[in-house]
Amino acid sequence: AGIEAVDPHVGEYCTSFDMAGTSLTLLWLDDELEDLWETPVDSPAYRRGSVDRTGEIVADDDADEQAAEIVAADDEGRAVAAVVARAFDIARDTIDENVDELGRLDQIAGDGDHGIGMQRGVHAARDAARDAVERGAGARTTLERAADAWSDRAGGTSGAIWGAILTAVASHVDDDGSPAASALADGLTAASERVLTFGAVPGDKTMVDSLVPLSEAFAARAASGASVADAWRDAADAATRAAAATADMLPQMGRARTHHEKSLGTPDPGAHSLALLAQALITLTDGKKA
Template sequence: MTRLWNDPADFADEMIAGFVAANARSVRRVPGGVVRSTAVPEGEVAVVIGGGSGHYPAFGGLVGPGLAHGAAMGNLFASPSTQQIVSVARAAHAGGGILFSYGNYAGDVLNFDEAQRRLRAEGIACETVVVTDDIASAPPERAGERRGIAGDLTVFRAAAGAAAAGAPLAEVARVARHANDRTRSFGVAFTGCTLPGAPAPLFTVPEGRMAVGLGIHGEPGIDETGIPSADGLAELLVERVLAERPDDAGIEGRVVPVLNGLGSLKYEELFVVYRRIAELLDDAGVTIVDPHVGEYCTSFDMAGASLTLFWLDDELADLWETPVDTPAYRRGSVDPARTISDAATATTAAPTSDDIRTAAAPAAAPADAASRDAARTVLAAIAVTAATIDRHVDELGRLDSVAGDGDHGIGMQRGATAAIAAARTAVADGAGAGSVLERAGDAWSDRAGGTSGALWGIILRTLGARIGDTGSPTAASVADAVAAAADAVSASGGAQPGDKTMVDALQPFADTLRAETSAGADAAAAWRTAASTATTAAADTAELQARRGRARTHGDHSLGTPDPGAHSLALIVTAVADVLQDAARESERTPS
């Protein structure tokens, strides 16, 4: 279990502060993560990586000459927010454009894609290569759906080697895709991991058994078997990974093997396993190059291991020789680089995301009296949302742990807490209803990170843009705004009804709300009826098999359990119905 923390909610921020304090020669803190503390040649492509915290040395430990230029570091097991990624990318940019690379998880894809869109709009060239090395998470014909696990290292290193050689952005992206195509990984676990402050592991494995095909976020494996001997584990790993040898690798070939410990296995145990892995690869006619045995992508205290094989060709072999010097990973000899400045690197107390939101918050847009009155109702709705999440945070985490990483409740709580603080400030500034929603959406997505943070940010910002800052919203305009938000969520994540996601509750809610208002119901009555529909729809997701999100890779593990995103949405819209009813009664009592 994880034993040392202060406030679990502060764990990631305090961990980053300590990491920077210990590694100032390599990294400096910026809002959202870290970048190199050493100078980067003007015009060099910046390789920006990232993901949730809890995987050290991924991702901050891989920042330095010869490897990443910056790492966006989200909360524990939650993707960094769009704002965090944009902040790190701007700080890392040296004029040659940005290559984003990260593991293929829904929240990371949503937030990195939005960050890329924003940076491109500013005129900064960006490309993305998503790592998909985990062969257990999808069959070969759907390789693009696979997760990224310890194979992140080989893709990041190949891309960074190309960047260090002066390659342009398009070429760096091509190299990264090529490296990803020649990287395969497979993992197992003997115990789950426990997040700081959590009373129990995210999943458990029966005594004497082993989970097969797990991810790096505490997700349960796709199979279970008895614990083999060290040689038996080596044989399982090699057999599975060799079976997916890249088509262009030939019968024989050169491979970099990476035996990765997930947090609790001792190095001595890994060496015993690697001894047999080396024998098996030799028997298969494979030439071993630069073997790696150690911790490269962990999962807190999970007891487990994964094997990655990176198949080299002449191009990748040359790039692999690029010297690297980062806090957690060194290869070869790197020429000394100029430190940017003592002032710039002494940033263990760097501005936080909260500071950036406060500094970047625009002045309240002009709003008329009717919209300012409506803003107070919006504030009450966000307040009841935060209170509802607080009451159900443990339940939402439990639902998410069935076929996910158990952080949905914590993420929603972080987002809602930030949203209510931003909404109160906006109302105090005299903002209208639309601006209050937009500021709350920005705060929610930034603080929560992850898939739910990105999607709730989209919902609130879309509602705000549609409702605006003039006049009092009507039942019809609210219904139209909710419909637009549902469309925006589907467009962003690609989920459709039946995929077992938030959309399974959001779309019926939007459809019912529009139908009820079209039939003449007032806003409060229509909302309550729609909330009832959403509650039923969310419960019905228990019978669906996940086709999107992290639960997708776990087959029927989630059957019998409602989708946590759909369930939390139903809880929220049900609570907001009371706010709208109270507002309607107050309006009836107040003379026009």
């Protein structure tokens, strides 16, 4: 075909967890790109040539330790944080029960890693939340630590998105006291708005299709004076209906976008996993089950 293979690489590069299969990537070079491509580099995911490490920055362990310090919350704040930690227990168990199904859904028009990515993220978040609670943290700090852990450990798009969701919710609650339904509504609205900045909009067949209805339904019910329990129950139902409706959509974002018709009849994995978690967390607000 008249193509000159300048520098073929064969191997495992930027792998996605335990994903099976083969991917072929071609990069069309000009003189400038070819020179840049051959420049030595040393990164966690890719190395070639010899890199001069003169002036390399070394992490300050003392600074990290200071950043990890937690200021104890008041009694009410610690009680709320314990509920947050319980929420992550439930989330972990829910994802563990559905990890294979989430992976199967993602294989249809994606790379099949959504289940294991969610599992890695939620386990890390749960452990971070439990650690924060044991050290006397309130709800805000507990959510922030869980957000960082989920984002760091999960990898992939879902890790970044869930980190953003939890961080946004955390920004609307305090370590001391108990948050009002309005504060939780503001947090969910902020989470929805933050994820929308990533580029997807409702109808693109992504997590957004269940996150937006969740936040809108909760905010509407909270504004009408409903309890947190009632507002969350209605919000979870709205997210579940919306996630199911993604089965009739064609993907407009991400890897699934190139597989259009293959995904018809299958709900979006990210929207589905969010709805699963929303339904599971109803037990936290149900006095008979909590």
